[in-house]
Amino acid sequence: MxxxxxxxxxxxxxxxxxxxxxxxxxxxxxxxxxxxxxxxxxxxxxxxxxxxxxxxxxxxxxxxxxxxxxxxxxxxxxxxxxxxxxxxxxxxxxxxxxxxxxxxxxxxxxxxxxxxxxxxxxxxxxxxxxxxxSPQQLLSVSKISPLTYQPSAEQQGSTFNQQLVYVNKTGNTSQLIWLNQTSGEERILHQSAHYLGVASFAADGETLLIAEQVFTEEDKESKKCSQIILLAVKNNSDPRIVSPCMSAQISQVYWLNQTKAIFLANNQLSTISLTAPHSQVTLNLTDDIAKIAHFTLSDQQLVISGQTATGQNSLWFLTPHTNDGFTLSHKINLTYDVFSASAAVKLTDNKWLQSHLNTLYVYCDAELCGQTPLATQATITLTAKLNPKTLLATSILKNAAITHRHWQEQQWQAKHILTSEFLERSAQFQPNGQAIAFISNRTGTEQLWLNQNTTAQNPKQLTFADPVHDYIWQADGQALWFLTAKGLYQLTLTAPEKITHHPLKTAISDLMQHVEDKDNNWLLVKTQAGSQLASVNLKTADLTLLNVVDVAWAQALDASRIIFATIKHPYLQLLSDNSTSPITELADIKLQWRFYLRHQQLYIPDKQTRIWRYDFTKRSKVQLGHYDADSFLTTDFQGAPLQMLSDTPKASQTNLVAISLTGLTP
Structure with a gap:
């Protein structure tokens, strides 16, 4: 009572x-x-x-x-x-x-x-x-306090006793900053174009490892690679490069012991000798790890966040054995996408934490034992533990506008629409209509919204439950298909509005196109495991894998012909009858991000800031001006009248914060 x-x-x-x-x-x-x-x-x-x-x-x-x-x-x-x-x-x-x-x-x-x-x-x-x-009462967050205050992006923090190391990024330059939290002493340890992951302190706290991205010029074309460097904390001596510069991006590195490091690159965990840079050894892990999002090594316990071959998100806990190998201790299946979560952070001997979409999850031994919301408009990503009652995280308060451009007098005329203090993204024109759909976090989580046209400023919220990761318009413009962590849904816009869940046998990550004709009703998608091109039959829920892996983007001309580009080969190719061939007229166009098929015409932004329109009937292309920094992430095109929508990043505030916990016994 x-x-x-x-x-x-x-x-x-x-x-x-x-x-x-x-x-x-x-x-x-x-x-x-x-x-x-x-x-x-x-x-x-x-x-x-x-x-x-x-x-x-x-x-x-x-x-x-x-x-x-x-x-x-x-x-x-x-x-x-x-x-x-x-x-x-x-x-x-x-x-x-x-x-x-x-x-x-x-x-x-x-x-x-x-x-x-x-x-x-x-x-x-x-x-x-x-x-x-109840798990929800196991811990709570008493406050979130800023640790850094600069207008530049301050992120990727790690700690050792009272030492705090983080990345300060301004424009194309990143600095690795060392801070003594007791005395306030601060200095620059190193400078680079870009740092990958967080710094890893040695057992004595006197040296650290971190991965950096390096840009080189080769055959008059800019190339990038990543390498591991070792830095002394107490002096500003030159860094020692301890790995060759790899074409595969290193996402994180940790000390394994005094002479070896362990790192993640190209979806593989490997060890490397700090004295013999070419002595890399790939670790043999449990067979059901298909895709690795993050890993953490703390007190010789290895925790991997990833997905199985069927797309199940999981945490694997491994313990070391001889010859630098690891044995599986236990595994926890998750209900959220690990690729939008933080790496796991060790709080105590039997408690690990992970943040996902501003919720803090607590894992005790082999099960979820608690979760608590992080009540803030910023996006919080957990990075380390400051002490048993305080966590270190990166806080990102983003602001993004949706830019609408129309083609007039042989140039693109631009204006921002839906300008707000919130993150708005992924705007798409309604087929056969005037509306624009988009994703916004106006209500605290990313949901689907609808604007009646390009000038209206009173959008309508369409979804209210789990955060929406991706969506696509139905071909006739009368419905939207969208993805959440719980699966695929259809939202019909004809009165009364209705949301229908469509269970799938295989997890998917990207929705690229809806195709409907008298014989077919299907989605062109990307699988979570392997980023493989696939089609989903919406009548039977059957998923058919196509002969393309690591797909970047794709559009279907019809059920038998699909245009695609891969991450490693960003040039447009044609998939027909399970065989691929280049599109001759487009062989010299290197894709910037995505391309769009509208009424048998392709709209293609390229790496040289040009926008092309390719007519499949005439097999000819024409240049439609250039895009700029406000429109390099193009989310949709419309052919008549010619216009486009783009995600336009705006000023954001990125700082380190301390998360104070209560109700949790260390």
Missing amino acids: IIINGKTIDLATGELNQHGETQQLEPKVLAVLTVLYQANGMLVSQQTLLDTVWPNTVVAPNALQRCITQLRKHLADDDKTLIQTFAKRGYRLQVPTTTPRLKTTRSLPKPRSIAMIAVALLIILSLIWLQFS
Whole structure:
């Protein structure tokens, strides 16, 4: 029993009593109240409420807002002081965290009353047990405090005792900064074009390893490679290069022991001798690791975040054995995409943490034992532990506009649309219509929105549950297909709007095109495992793998002909009857990012900032001016009238923050 604003509420039955009158709360309204009450006065994000009250469910628009409105009516919260709204973040129930004691009479209770009291006590004890045994109550975040304040990007932090090393990036230059957190002393350790991953301290804290990206000129063309360098912390001596410069990008390196390092490159973990740079040895890991997103080595325990061949996201925990090898200790299957999560961070001997979409997940031994939201508009990526009660993370507060350009007087005329303080991306024109769909984090997580045209400034939110990773318009413009961590969905826009889940047998990561004719209704997609080109039959849910791996982007002319480019070969090719061939007229065009097929014409931005239109009927190409820094990430083209949409990165604030934890026993 709890009392709020003079009203007695039974959280077990949903009965609300005042002045002898009883009202029954709806189940979802009661569930929302329970979550807010158990947060003990802390802010609860919209996403946490949706995930808790409507687990594994796509909810109707405004479902959560309706429950909040009903609660306020039941609690007579007319001035909205009991249930406080934090715009774009969530809600907080502002009531005492202790349950008030109800008045009782001195007369002896009747037998039936005794039974009712006993039942009530059991319910209260059960609620108390649930509150303290529930994973969500295992830890909470008391505050997120900035550690650095510069306008430049300060990121990729790592620590050793009171030493903090991080990357300060300005334009095309990155500096590796050393900071003594006790004295405040600070200095530049090294400077490079780009650092990869976080710095790894040696066991004595006097030297560190980090990977850097190097640009070279070869045959009048800029080439890039990555290498591992060793730096002394106490002096500014020249770095020692301890690996050859590799074409494969090194994403992270750690000390394995005093003479060897372990690093991730090209989806493989390898060891290298610090005194013999060419002595690389690829590690043989457990067979079910198909794709590695991150790895962490702490106190000789190796934790790998990755995916299996079927696309299952997992954490693998391995322990060392002889000859620098590792043996699998245990494995945890995850419900979120590891490629949008942080690397795992060790908190205590049996507790590991990982951040994903501003939620902190806690793993105890071999299972998930808690999670808590990070209530901030910035994107938080966990990088290290400062102490058993404080975490180190990178905070990125992004702002991006969607740029609309139209072709007029032989040049592109531009303007920003949907300008806001939030991250807006991936805008696409509606086929056979005027609307523009896009992804925005206006409500705290990335959701699908719809703008009626290029000039309107009052977009409509379309999705309200799990964050949307990717989407594509249906060919007729009457529906949208989108991906979340829970799978593929179709959102029909004809009244009444409806969201339908389409279970798939194989996990996919990118939606590139919807194709529909009298015989076919399918999606052109990329698989999570291996980035393989594939088609999904929307009638049968069957996925057919096509003969292209590491695909960058693709568009289908019809069911038998697909144009594609791969990550390693960014030139357009044609896949027909399971064989590939170059497109002769486009052989010299190196793809910038993506290309788009509209009415049998290809629109292709290239690496030389040119935009091309290629007509398949005439087999001819024509240049359509150039793109600039505001439109190099083109998200869609429309042929008549000729116009395009682009993601335009704007100023963002990137700094290091400290996350203070409570309720977690080290």
